[in-house]
Amino acid sequence: MSVPVVSESSSQQPTPWQQPDLLALIASQPPPDPPADAPPAVPAAPDSPPPPPEAPRRFPATLLILDTETTALDPAQGRCIEVGAILFAVPERAVLSQVSFLLPVDANPAEAINAIPAAVSRLRQPWQAGLQCFSAMLAAADAVLAHNAAFDRQWFGIDPLPPVAKPWICSMEDIRWPAALRLKSNPAVKDLALAHGVPVWAAHRALTDCIYLAQVLERCHDLEVLLQAALEPRHTYRALVSYAERHKAREAGFRWNQPVAGAWSRRLSEEEARALPFAVELVDAGAALAA
DSSP states (O other): OOOOOOOOHHHHSTTTOOOHHHHHHHSSSOOOOOOOTOOOOOOOOOOOOOOOOOOOOOOSSEEEEEEEEEEETTTTTEEEEEEEEEETTTTTTTEEEEEEEEEEOOTTTTTTHHHHHHHHHTTSOOOHHHHHHHHHHHHSSSEETTHHHHHHHTTTTTTOOOOOOOOOTTTTTTTTOOOOOOOOSOHHHHHHHHTOOOOOOOOOHHHHHHHHHHHHHHHHHHHHHHHHHHHHHEEEEEEOOOOOGGHHHHHTTTEEEESTSSEEEEEEEEEHHSSSSSEEEETTOOEEEEO
């Protein structure tokens, strides 16, 4: 039986039961003319590089909240008698660990203020182990927070307290608490606690003040923003106000005779100094900034 031979040309013609190649038909058609009123085609712009990512906001993730009790206001005249500290996780608003210990002293002229008899400081207690725990907590912290940090930091680096190389944040001067709290420019710990709904039951013991500060931070919804602003570089400025306008400096948080003798002064960032309603002078460089 012979088999009919189908030529190559005839095999490309669709038979009545074959589906024509629609894609081939479309490809063979010329492109349609654009409408008369269509705008001219704009060539595609070359791919532009993506914008650089925003720099992450930097704030300390872990704080060491600390406070000291001392036998005098000046390390040249007294010693540190008590240290209290709390390791605090900022994003979680959580206390991680805490420690408090007395350092033995021969006398405590400030007993009327801190209620720590010198004899009690010499009772047997593991203060060396407490100091080791404090040093480990300090190593785990990104920054140190204290109320009136200028006072507390001067005791560290004096035996037996270790030096502190971490950034310091002062919750009294460096943090700008929300105006809605109606706090003074340099609030006391108890006023700061009460403004945040933290009950005050005692004062002038190191760990007690640390607990107040930790509970204040737990209630701060914008804590990261406050801490980041508090870490901005700060310098000491003198207010250039007359005697009749001294109230302006006082209302802005400047203090008379401290830290600059015979002047209204305060530590400020450059941005804060420029925002003041009066002129100030940079103390350590002698440069004036007009308001």
